[in-house]
Amino acid sequence: MRRRHFLTVSAATLGGLLVYSLDGKVFRISTEDKPVRIPLRFFDEEEARIVAAATERIFPSDETGPGAKEAGVVIFIDRQLAGPYGIDRYRYTQGPFETGSADLGYQGKESPSEVYREGLKNLKGFDRLEPAEQDEKLKQIESTHFFELLRRHTIEGMFCDPMHGGNIDMVGWQMVGFPGPQMSYRDAVGKHFGEAYRPKPASLLQVTGIKVRPSEDEK
Amino acid sequence: MKTLPAVDVLIVGGGWTGLLMAKELGSRTPLSVLVLERGPVHSPDEYVKEMDELDGAIRKRSNVKVQDCSKETATLRRSESERALPLRELGLLIPGTGIGGAGEHWGATAYRIMPDCFQLLSKTIEKYGAKRLPEDHSIQDWGLTYDEMEPYYTRAENLIGASGKAGNIQGKLIEGGNIFEGWRSGEYPTPPTTTPYFSSLFRDAVKSVGYHPYPAPTATLSEAHTNPDGISRPGCTFCGYCNMFGCMIGAKAQPTNVLLPVIKRHNNVSIRTGAWVRRILREDSPSKGRVRGVTYVDASGEEFFQPAELVVLATWTLNNTRLLLLSGIGEPYNPATGKGNVGRNLTADLKFAAARVLMEKPLNRFMGSAPTGIYIGDLEGGVLDNTNLPFLRGGLLRALNTGFQPIASFGAILPRSAKGRWGAEWKKAAVYWYDRMHDIRWDGEVFAYKGNYMDLDPTYKDVHGDPLIRMTMDWRDNERRMAEFGTAKGVEVARLMGAKEIIPFGGLGHFDANPYVVTQLRGGTVMGASPDNSVVNPFLQHHQALNLFVLGSSVIPQAPTARPTLSLIAMTIRVADAIVDKYLKKPGPLA
Numbered sequence: 001m002r003r004r005h006f007l008t009v010s011a012a013t014l015g016g017l018l019v020y021s022l023d024g025k026v027f028r029i030s031t032e033d034k035p036v037r038i039p040l041r042f043f044d045e046e047e048a049r050i051v052a053a054a055t056e057r058i059f060p061s062d063e064t065g066p067g068a069k070e071a072g073v074v075i076f077i078d079r080q081l082a083g084p085y086g087i088d089r090y091r092y093t094q095g096p097f098e099t100g101s102a103d104l105g106y107q108g109k110e111s112p113s114e115v116y117r118e119g120l121k122n123l124k125g126f127d128r129l130e131p132a133e134q135d136e137k138l139k140q141i142e143s144t145h146f147f148e149l150l151r152r153h154t155i156e157g158m159f160c161d162p163m164h165g166g167n168i169d170m171v172g173w174q175m176v177g178f179p180g181p182q183m184s185y186r187d188a189v190g191k192h193f194g195e196a197y198r199p200k201p202a203s204l205l206q207v208t209g210i211k212v213r214p215s216e217d218e219k
Numbered sequence: 220m221k222t223l224p225a226v227d228v229l230i231v232g233g234g235w236t237g238l239l240m241a242k243e244l245g246s247r248t249p250l251s252v253l254v255l256e257r258g259p260v261h262s263p264d265e266y267v268k269e270m271d272e273l274d275g276a277i278r279k280r281s282n283v284k285v286q287d288c289s290k291e292t293a294t295l296r297r298s299e300s301e302r303a304l305p306l307r308e309l310g311l312l313i314p315g316t317g318i319g320g321a322g323e324h325w326g327a328t329a330y331r332i333m334p335d336c337f338q339l340l341s342k343t344i345e346k347y348g349a350k351r352l353p354e355d356h357s358i359q360d361w362g363l364t365y366d367e368m369e370p371y372y373t374r375a376e377n378l379i380g381a382s383g384k385a386g387n388i389q390g391k392l393i394e395g396g397n398i399f400e401g402w403r404s405g406e407y408p409t410p411p412t413t414t415p416y417f418s419s420l421f422r423d424a425v426k427s428v429g430y431h432p433y434p435a436p437t438a439t440l441s442e443a444h445t446n447p448d449g450i451s452r453p454g455c456t457f458c459g460y461c462n463m464f465g466c467m468i469g470a471k472a473q474p475t476n477v478l479l480p481v482i483k484r485h486n487n488v489s490i491r492t493g494a495w496v497r498r499i500l501r502e503d504s505p506s507k508g509r510v511r512g513v514t515y516v517d518a519s520g521e522e523f524f525q526p527a528e529l530v531v532l533a534t535w536t537l538n539n540t541r542l543l544l545l546s547g548i549g550e551p552y553n554p555a556t557g558k559g560n561v562g563r564n565l566t567a568d569l570k571f572a573a574a575r576v577l578m579e580k581p582l583n584r585f586m587g588s589a590p591t592g593i594y595i596g597d598l599e600g601g602v603l604d605n606t607n608l609p610f611l612r613g614g615l616l617r618a619l620n621t622g623f624q625p626i627a628s629f630g631a632i633l634p635r636s637a638k639g640r641w642g643a644e645w646k647k648a649a650v651y652w653y654d655r656m657h658d659i660r661w662d663g664e665v666f667a668y669k670g671n672y673m674d675l676d677p678t679y680k681d682v683h684g685d686p687l688i689r690m691t692m693d694w695r696d697n698e699r700r701m702a703e704f705g706t707a708k709g710v711e712v713a714r715l716m717g718a719k720e721i722i723p724f725g726g727l728g729h730f731d732a733n734p735y736v737v738t739q740l741r742g743g744t745v746m747g748a749s750p751d752n753s754v755v756n757p758f759l760q761h762h763q764a765l766n767l768f769v770l771g772s773s774v775i776p777q778a779p780t781a782r783p784t785l786s787l788i789a790m791t792i793r794v795a796d797a798i799v800d801k802y803l804k805k806p807g808p809l810a
Binding site: 091186192 | 267268269270271272273274277278280281287288289292295297301302304305306307308310311413414415416419454455456457458459460467580581583585586587620624625626629630640641642643646647650653654678679680729730731732733
């Protein structure tokens, strides 16, 4: 059993009003509240801070809209890496492991969680650097498999259903105008030609009223 | 190994073709029919709970509708000089598993194969002469004609309630439909689906330069429909959760909604899930012309022998071929000598975004359904005149409104001016263009070649220790030149549509495992009139083992433009007729 790790966040460090769904619990913090300790499933606290900082450079919060920190991307990634995806439960992992053309897909032996653990060793202290230094550091690792995963998972965490821990309050969906799993556009699909049609986003839970177990919670 | 009580008919695989054969034989004969399926039972009533892009389309873990490749995958190399490596993650192919198979998460395009594709070799020679054919081609006639298939296409369309607009009813051409299609005995069972915004721009643009646009034929219903079995389904709501998802309301035809309820009416059909078939057993000599059943491993790991009078193999392209190779049934194909047929003629679709476009106005891309859109048939093989072109055959130019989801499509198409793949500038561009990007697609016909084939991998094994199937597969110049042509046409149409920026397809290199190409690979157990160049006859009966039938894309000798599913449904009905009307009365070779 690993020692329990927490990521301590405050509304001040992450900005504004937040909703975190922690192990099934949903609550809000605002700037007046005390910092919140979020239990981590895979990362230790230092790793989580680095991933939070790195994903925030990949998908920054700025005048275009919310970024990785508002969406809770680090929490999303933490859960993914602790789940079946992170440990390669459904990837073909029989050897021999050979390096071939990139056209044949990822051939490495390391699971996503192993790739992170190794990759994060090279980013020690990353969260304490200035943004420009952080960007420089990320440029150095841009061509690695680790960075490829980090970038991919950042996008996933921005735009997944909130049940996975990312896209909190559907900030990602609101930013791009994706309404989520709606039941019908039958009356709208032949209309709104040339104009933005933006139904209010709703999560799977909100649309169906059903609590679905996400794949990362698979035992 | 425990021997189980014998059944009359044993069907291996519970997807479209396997369950359809079970429905036909179960409802039309008193025979005992058993379906063995290695995946689980699905719950279509709960598909609404799976409307989650991450688990459904990205991780592919919703309701376990796709093959678990930790247990079995395939290996790929592009030539014999390359080392074949396993497809370690699902990407190139998304094989289905469980009741309904890939038919639960399919894209539901219901397009008939063009008539001359059935006689591709003789028609091409007739039109252009044998010298125009690539030297290393291995295309052939199918031993079956479109005219023979037409009544079965009609029955298949009635079964699924296909939506579309006919362009040729008994020789009479109809504007608005596909005037280049093969003749049809009647109109589609249901009208075409609504044309969304982007597809409508495509339609208007191609029409303005004289092409003949028509609405895509779909197995997703435009309106409520009741089929001849009394199965009622509602019309599509354009929610956009089709590809990689089971339809939450059953508007999309799926084996679990059009076949399973009918099968359940018949007590002579049983379905056993969790049954992983490892071998088909032949009769010992002297009667080598028969199979006697299969061996399978159940979920607990126990192995059984299941005897049967008749065996139907319906486990999709790669697995059909693999099971015949593992079982030593028929001669494996040898590319050096050209001898043997099992594994021969592996083909895939040539499909790509000919022109990726950035439009000025928002497109509301989240609304749509996988097969919905507009096609033109003017550039199809057999329609296009190849006399002065550097390639043979052709393809379909089309715009689809599949219903786009954000993880897969965020930042997928950006203007050239947008620099980088992360950071503030990238994000700004990706957010701005998110709902203004789209593509015009080319789906081309692909020849079979002597060097594209399947055999058993010498290195990599499945969870039971059996060799994986190895694909040796690459594109040739005919496809590369066709891709250039399709790209130019896509760019031309994109200009007419007023695209602000157009990113043309970058050209076809080598066959690539990364992007999703098509699950419906063809070949491996191809059909034909002669045992010299085919594994099964035109009734999909094994040439040597006469009580073995093979259903699925593996029987298709080369890749026409049309996705195979509708044709496979039609062929399965035809085979069921032949079994009921001829074979059961007088077992022997069907002709």
